[in-house]
Amino acid sequence: MTNSATAADDVRPIVIAHRGASGYLPEHTLAAKSLAHAMGADYLEQDVVLSKDGEPIVLHDIHLDTVTDVREQFPNRVRKDGRFYAIDFTAREIGRLNAHERIDLKTGRPVFPERFPLGKGRFHVPTLREELELVQGINRGTGREVGVYVEIKAPAWHRQEGKDSSAAVLELLDEFGYRRRADKCFVQCFDPRETRRLREELKTDLKLIQLIGENRRKEAAIDYDKLRTREGLKTIAEYADGIGPRLEHLVIANATAVRVDPLVGWAKEAGLALHPYTFRADSLPEFHALLGDEPDKQFDALLQLFFEKVKVEGLFTDFPDRAIAVRDAQSRAD
């Protein structure tokens, strides 16, 4: 990677704080981002959707009801499907909501019960502008240039609603000085048509990452299994700098061992960086028993596997402190 970092940093894989230090504080709150910065994360992730007035908002879903008290504050703004959509609210209205740990709508219980207590503390959903101001402000004081890693959420859905989220995001990033490959900024998207559009039609020079999901999850109307073939990866390399696959896509686990999937070699051959998601200490992959007998050490073993054997260029984690500790212990041992 060519950026303003030192030579040592250039070869170290990057740790991307997934929705901030979301293992410790409610996702996508400025508190979670500040903590991730302090922990030493290289990049902070922003998922972005648009408000009614076209303002980029940092929010994982197009809905507000899994992470805020929108149902209590605006009971009449529900759509027929029972959901509350960010695009039906102005940025000012969204800013008034109280943000909390993600809940399962069916049960009302937190998705990760061991994390920050539900209903405690006071947090809000930030606009992308607020967040960029925060990151650059902390960068200035600490002298450490932490990057931003923006995801364009549900571009096709936004277009149906009459809005172009990619254009709005690029304009704002440009205003904050993020416009070239060398700048500390990635833009990621699950929809390959949109990622290509960012490069070819909107002509951004920023680093682009093609996210790869599961067909059954319906992140975009696309065949992800095809994208994960050697040919599919070559096509991605026409417009993107790397891929963001599920971590399970990069390894093959049988009953006794975990080995590296051929996808890894194909990506490297196509010149694509690998930034898999999501490394969570409290939600390990199905093959976790193969990572050692002691459950407490399985997460570190998982990180070590991806840094040392898979040799990723970066990874998304809810626990940036843990990933940094494992990565840096490894680089000292080299």
Ligand code: CA
């Ligand atoms: Ca994301």
